[in-house]
Amino acid sequence: MSGPEEIPVGDVGGPVDEFDWIARHLRPLASDAPEALGLADDAAVIPARPGFDLIVSKDAIVEGVHFLASDPLDLVARKLLRVNLSDLAAKGAEPYGYFLAVAWPPGAGWNARRAFVEGLGQDQRRFGLKLFGGDTVSTPGPLTASVTILGWVPAGGIVRRAAARVGDAVLVTGAIGDGGLGLRAARGEGLGLSVDDQTWLKARYQTPQPRLGLGEALRRWAHAAADVSDGLIADAGRIAAASAVQITLDIDRMPVSTAAGAWLGLQPDRVAARLALAAAGDDYEVLCTAPPSAVAPLKAAGETLGFPMTEVGVVSAGAGVEVTSRGKSVVVVRSGWRHGQ
């Protein structure tokens, strides 16, 4: 990224020169990061940090696919960062910095960009991130953005998806299903719930809470971990596939929020409704497996951080995911899980 020396003061609602945008809005996000070279170069410099591995993840979002055209752009930007931060959290990594690529549609003027940048700045401060670089381009299509996020773990300390072991317990942070219900609330469905519950669920969908802070406990106690982005069952299936094991989930023990509990109370088929929550995505909780002796310390770590860690299943020899209720099998997903985006 680079920019002009002189910044004209134009119509703040008018058309945007990409270099002006970088200079006015993005450079302040990189001002504390020597790595970014002032966003005045084509690259960033990451010095070696002996004793640490760099953890890198990259996620992209598209308007109309991953967020709604009606979503406020500051929240879209915050969610983009949080989705990437959630990957770091599940790997046991601490946040470091990020690269941003944005393709702006024709209608996106200064006001849209200011909102987007305000969201980035807010969550940068909150999570200790800095902008290191990226690219800004125009598109005739929908708003499209990607973040490449960088984090640190002590060398060799990454918590992998492919490391679940037979006999492990399966635990999950927070609550499952709020993201899926929140998406429905954001689309205007009342869900039979109070306005307060609808608003709360919508916020869970729009601004998920990456479970950072759990990193040290995960590195110490967990064998495998991944974040729940595509649904509890789907992401358990990916851990099972990558680790060549079977995971059995007890749907009755799946943790749900008060609001999701209210929704569950309105559904005629309790098990089907819980399965629907387990199949919905956008939770951004951490799902992990750990030996039975590690369950208590992991729960204690969650308690210290202010969220529950709930034991929801076990790892056994085999393949795929089996979901049980009251001791009986209700769903079996034999092969790896797929979704159609």
Add this chain to the structure above:
Amino acid sequence: MSGPEEIPVGDVGGPVDEFDWIARHLRPLASDAPEALGLADDAAVIPARPGFDLIVSKDAIVEGVHFLASDPLDLVARKLLRVNLSDLAAKGAEPYGYFLAVAWPPGAGWNARRAFVEGLGQDQRRFGLKLFGGDTVSTPGPLTASVTILGWVPAGGIVRRAAARVGDAVLVTGAIGDGGLGLRAARGEGLGLSVDDQTWLKARYQTPQPRLGLGEALRRWAHAAADVSDGLIADAGRIAAASAVQITLDIDRMPVSTAAGAWLGLQPDRVAARLALAAAGDDYEVLCTAPPSAVAPLKAAGETLGFPMTEVGVVSAGAGVEVTSRGKSVVVVRSGWRHGQ
């Protein structure tokens, strides 16, 4: 990225499941990279390399903006890598690996994806790159992709844009203007040239040559460098702005290819035509500044690598870019340069 354990053999021209695509096409691109964790995790692991800095750059492309809908997708993929490799080349870095995010439009089936991946594989092998991870999503809009590229330089060795010094000579690799003429040829303009020249220029536009290999000489001899992506004058302007100096370019000394020379011979106004080439983009040559004593060794380094390095200007106190012809000023760009994408 993650994928299923069993891969169904479907209609190879039919609709695509993103996880199948990752398993079938992308995983082989990461098979030699332990960093990628088999593309079976949400992140990659980059071990510290003591004594080296990691250089990171990120560029995005959009169909209809950065490439033509008629461009073959293997060439689009190769250009995407090469545009990023060009950034590494200009910073004096050696290629290491990359992260890819692609948003596929509805019509992009297996054949389109196979072509794209073939292009990636071809240039991975050519330039010693590996795929480390990324994201694949769908879009209702045009094909959009970004690459985050990683390279290494010896610690502190990056060649910055902001480091030009008064008294430096300005040199450029290869030839300027082929990218701009090649774009016109790709759009079907004959340019008054032979079919051979048109084809050659189109290839220069579609598959630029990142000037890798020059890294050691740049690190040793150059003060500042950047690649020429938006035109010789524009990128000289950015070096000038970032370094707080003036750059004077002698348009008569600007190196041009045989094909561009043939085009120049057909133009009524020699200086205007050379300026048009200097203002066109997509050259992906390296522009650098170096003390006068370093001109001979830099030229010798280029000769060894098989391309010319031509002295095209000087750095002086001041601001902006001045272009001269036969000793007279023909263009002055006072402030920083901007473009509208």
